[in-house]
Amino acid sequence: MSTKIYLSEVMMPSQTNPSGNVHGGELMKMMDSTAYAAARKFCRSNVVTARVDELEFHTPILIGDLVTCTAEVIYVGHTSMEVAVNVEVEVLEAEQGPQHALSAYFTMVALDRNGRPMTVPKLVLETDEAKAAFEEARKRHELYHERKKQRELQKQMKKQEEGKG
Ligand SMILES: CC(C)(COP(=O)(O)OP(=O)(O)OC[C@H]1O[C@@H](n2cnc3c(N)ncnc32)[C@H](O)[C@@H]1OP(=O)(O)O)[C@@H](O)C(=O)NCCC(=O)NCCS
DSSP states (O other), X not given: OOOOEEEEEEOOXXXXXXXXXXXXXXXXXXXXXXXXXXXXXXXXXXXXXXXXXXXXXXXXXXXXXXXXXXXXXXXEOSSEEEEEEEEEEEOTTSSSOOEEEEEEEEEEEEEXXXXXXXXXXXXXXXXXXXXXXXXXXXXXXXXXXXXXHHHHHHHHXXXXXXXXX
């Protein structure tokens, strides 16, 4: 089973533009760190980020806001894991409570001591929600492989064309 990892931080002036909006890169770094911890805890080895899908900023985040990232491994392939990362923002002086701010899917690859991709444990899917999330992630993983194959095929064809000329 995969456990959720949480990371919270109050946004400071060094993380914002002159109007007080938090830089996207600051939030992406927090998300990456949370995804890293979730993946590393899941496979108990070193991991690197290979890809980020569907990064969407829904709500502006301002100086002084409390940002909380939540990360959970939702899919495993052979050596890769997909981690869903959600970000909530809370205006601490308001009564509204946390609001959904952004989300993304991080593909993390487990590496052995020699820096080579290594097999990750199986993911136990206990709920229908977890099964649905796994299936969605599996489709993204397959799409990546299809596109990679197409790119390699195009490269080969271009080489052959150049060889003829
Ligand atoms: C990620 C990395 C280790 C993959 O190495 P590789 O030799 O290409 O390995 P493979 O082709 O065997 O891929 C390993 C797994 O990663 C997945 N993967 C690799 N690149 C990917 C990408 N761009 N998008 C999605 N998945 C990817 C593959 O699907 C495969 O998953 P699976 O075993 O579950 O099917 C390598 O490309 C790398 O080191 N990239 C740089 C990572 C980095 O520096 N990140 C930023 C700092 S953390």
